[in-house]
Amino acid sequence: MGLIARARLSRRLPARARDERGFTLPELLVTMTILLIVIGSLASVLVQSTTSEIDANNRFTAQVQDRTALDKIRRELHCASSLTDTSGNALTAGTSYSAITTQLSSVCPSTLGTTEYVTWCTSASTLKTGDYALYRVTATASRPTCSSSGKVKWDDYLQTSTPFCLPSSSVACSGVLKPTASLPMLHISLPVDLNGPTSTVDKYNLIDDVALRNGTRS
Amino acid sequence: MTALQRRHVRGEDGFTLVELLIAMIVLTVGILALVAAYTSGYVALNRATRVSSAQVIADSQMERFRALSYTNIWLNTTCGTNCAEDATYKGDSVYSSAAAVTGCTTTDSSCLPTQTKTGPDGRSYRLDTYVEYSCLSGTLSTSPTLTCGTTAPAPVKLVTVVVRSTGGSGTGSAGTITVREQSAFTSLTGQ
Numbered sequence: 001m002g003l004i005a006r007a008r009l010s011r012r013l014p015a016r017a018r019d020e021r022g023f024t025l026p027e028l029l030v031t032m033t034i035l036l037i038v039i040g041s042l043a044s045v046l047v048q049s050t051t052s053e054i055d056a057n058n059r060f061t062a063q064v065q066d067r068t069a070l071d072k073i074r075r076e077l078h079c080a081s082s083l084t085d086t087s088g089n090a091l092t093a094g095t096s097y098s099a100i101t102t103q104l105s106s107v108c109p110s111t112l113g114t115t116e117y118v119t120w121c122t123s124a125s126t127l128k129t130g131d132y133a134l135y136r137v138t139a140t141a142s143r144p145t146c147s148s149s150g151k152v153k154w155d156d157y158l159q160t161s162t163p164f165c166l167p168s169s170s171v172a173c174s175g176v177l178k179p180t181a182s183l184p185m186l187h188i189s190l191p192v193d194l195n196g197p198t199s200t201v202d203k204y205n206l207i208d209d210v211a212l213r214n215g216t217r218s
Numbered sequence: 219m220t221a222l223q224r225r226h227v228r229g230e231d232g233f234t235l236v237e238l239l240i241a242m243i244v245l246t247v248g249i250l251a252l253v254a255a256y257t258s259g260y261v262a263l264n265r266a267t268r269v270s271s272a273q274v275i276a277d278s279q280m281e282r283f284r285a286l287s288y289t290n291i292w293l294n295t296t297c298g299t300n301c302a303e304d305a306t307y308k309g310d311s312v313y314s315s316a317a318a319v320t321g322c323t324t325t326d327s328s329c330l331p332t333q334t335k336t337g338p339d340g341r342s343y344r345l346d347t348y349v350e351y352s353c354l355s356g357t358l359s360t361s362p363t364l365t366c367g368t369t370a371p372a373p374v375k376l377v378t379v380v381v382r383s384t385g386g387s388g389t390g391s392a393g394t395i396t397v398r399e400q401s402a403f404t405s406l407t408g409q
Contacts, residue, residue, distance in 0.1 A: 178285075180290070180326070183286075205338050208277070209281060211285035213285075217285075217408060
């Protein structure tokens with residue numbers, strides 16, 4: 001670049017700088033509005049995904065709890081020989097119960113080496129009005145109930161207060177009969193739902209029939 | 219306007235259409251990859267739900283056989299439409315009409331070859347149950363008496379529970395195996 005050209009450039013620079021007066025207020029407003037719309041839609045997507053993530057997480061936890069509870073009951077009943085209500089009366093076939101009790105021998109894996117009574121019972125949920133929670137409570141001297149101390153919660157958000165039913169070969173529990181010449185079987189129904197009884201999408205209805213393997217076949 | 223100013227203005231003419239198109243295509247590929255990740259996550263979650271639900275149904279059915287004594291482990295194949303053994307049932311690798319254990323006269327769920335059950339997730343599942351004589355060693359021979367050969371132990375009853383898709387939305391084509399569970403029962407069962 002020649003000397004003359006350089007001199008021209010230096011003269012023009014202040015003029016160009018004066019031209020660059022930046023954005024006008026309307027331009028800035030339009031830009032900010034567009035930006036706001038974009039950020040707003042992104043934020044709502046973020047909020048929605050966070051909400052559904054929490055929801056999915058809660059449902060997952062409730063379902064895992066449900067399965068764990070059923071698994072525990074299953075393992076205990078496999079060692080049980082008979083079932084009674086919390087007063088020690090035999091269960092009536094086809095009737096739904098909120099609490100069942102069994103006496104487990106000291107050799108059963110879930111006892112701590114002593115013969116004990118184990119009660120599984122439901123009472124009102126502390127997390128959600130109208131729902132029920134499932135508790136396990138043990139005692140060595142007499143049959144414990146859900147009002148006994150030391151109960152441990154295994155399941156929550158249950159939609160029924162009476163999950164237990166003992167079918168016979170002639171009286172069914174929810175359409176399920178005990179096969180003839182079979183061990184006693186307990187019909188367990190643990191429907192969980194975080195969004196209350198009217199919702200259908202979140203319902204997880206775990207149903208099983210568990211055999212009392214130390215019982216007698218009839 | 220000087221020559222320099224004109225050159226400066228010409229330089230600020232933005233992106234060309236081609237550049238814009240390329241940028242948009244690259245962006246679309248990126249976004250599609252993210253969407254594909256979401257889709258595969260959904261598919262995996264759906265599959266996990268179906269398998270765990272089918273597992274509950276299979277466990278429940280097997281539990282009924284565990285409660286029975288050896289002689290009562292059998293199927294009812296003569297009770298009409300409930301006991302119809304269709305091509306899907308007969309097409310299974312464990313099915314053998316010669317070794318099938320039949321004789322149950324009730325329509326108890328442990329006696330029915332094919333049933334439709336509702337899983338914990340509310341979907342319908344097809345539950346196929348097979349009860350077949352089987353040999354732990356030796357070859358099964360059904361006549362004149364049931365035996366696995368002179369030196370082999372007596373035959374066992376092999377119970378196979380297969381949970382299949384009913385072909386509902388998002389569950390794969392009808393008959394696809396979701397869960398298979400097998401258990402052998404010897405003549406000492408329930409003695």
